[in-house]
Amino acid sequence: MPELPEVEQVRRSLEPWVVGKTIRRVEVRLARIIRTPPNPVLFANRLAGRTVTGIARRGKYLLFSVPPDTLVSHLRMEGQYRLEPAGAPLAPHTHVVFQFTDGSELRYRDVRQFGTMDLVGPDDPLPPGLAALGMEPFDPRLTAEVLRACFARRRAPVKAVLLDQTVVAGIGNIYADEALFLARIHPQSPACRLSQAEAARLLAALRDVLTRAIAAGGSSIRTYADGYGRHGGFQVSLAAYGRAGAPCPRCGTPIAKVRVAGRGTHFCPVCQPSPGEGGTA
Structure with a gap:
């Protein structure tokens, strides 16, 4: 399972290419990846037209800021993100495709299908695993x-x-x-x-x-x-x-x-x- 350094590297690699882009459409190819909202159609509809304003990391979670919501993504065992041009062949085990208005796509691939995504509103409770996290290793308050x-x-x-x-x-x-x-x-x-x-x-x-x-x-x-x-x-x-x-x-x-x-x-x-x-x- 990717740990803090791997998730941080994914965040850093995606940030310059994804932040500032507007989502035109989301294609969910495997419904069980989406946990919140439980209906993947609602998930896709809420994200359409949203702009990614930032990507953060908390523990092993990626947090995509799509105001007013936050897309919480956990890669689990083998989840991977790739930025591809629209029309490029889909790699096997690609389960979620975020299509941007500039013609590029952010694709989520997961061979073992253990990864999860939660779209959390400002008044929604955090996913239990995220809410229960301890302090970050680099937090100056952690002495x-x-x-x-x-x-x-x-x-x-x-x-x-x-x-x-x-x-x-x-x-x-x-x-x-x-x-x-x-x-x-x-x-x-x-x-x-x-x-x-x-x-x-x-x-x-x-x-x-x-x-x-x-x-x-x-x-x-x-x-x-x-x-x-x-x-x-x-x-x-x-x-x-x-x-x-x-x-x-x-x-x-x-x-x-x-x-x-x-x-x-x-x-x-x-x-x-x-x-x-x-x-x-």
């Missing part, structure tokens, strides 16, 4: 003290808590593994037992990893590409994720893999000792 307080009553492994979008928004499997590696924290350490110093290291690691990943255009582990069709480059810099059996870049110990919160989790047994071996206690 080490605040992060530790978020962990304080959670006995679950710190990796599982990082994946909980109500705690910190936008973190998924890849960047949780990378941040924990950089912070030298074992992914199975109980979140509630992290010290203030460990919370500070983890927050700094999250911001460092995400900053570098955004600069590299995200990580293309499987099918991710931005609005230009470009793949990310950060996967070549991954220190832990997906490197089971490969040498740790710090100490040479083979990277281990376990399952935490149902997700494959990668770490160095030496650099990230378990709580019972001198790690987080």
Whole structure:
């Protein structure tokens, strides 16, 4: 699933080409992508004639401003946007087409069909997942003290808590593994037992990893590409994720893999000792 860096790169790639364009028509080719309003015809009719005035990101969500409404889009596993000229052949699994008055089209493609779109008015409730999001990793209000307080009553492994979008928004499997590696924290350490110093290291690691990943255009582990069709480059810099059996870049110990919160989790047994071996206690 695209995480914060990938969604941010999609936003940045679409912004200069989509903002300021007026929607002439919307073609919904797969109704279940549209959640709100539940009738895709109403969805299309409300958007006709609207101008895209901005594109924002919140966690893993894209927010297209089409005043007075906001189009909330979640890419889920394999959702992709592409800007194409009108009349260009439709790629397989293209489910929603936004036709602009200048003759260009923004096309949403999703092989697994897990992505969602909600058209939310100014007085409408936000989609539940969006409304429940925690703070953004780069929010200056998110300090080490605040992060530790978020962990304080959670006995679950710190990796599982990082994946909980109500705690910190936008973190998924890849960047949780990378941040924990950089912070030298074992992914199975109980979140509630992290010290203030460990919370500070983890927050700094999250911001460092995400900053570098955004600069590299995200990580293309499987099918991710931005609005230009470009793949990310950060996967070549991954220190832990997906490197089971490969040498740790710090100490040479083979990277281990376990399952935490149902997700494959990668770490160095030496650099990230378990709580019972001198790690987080």
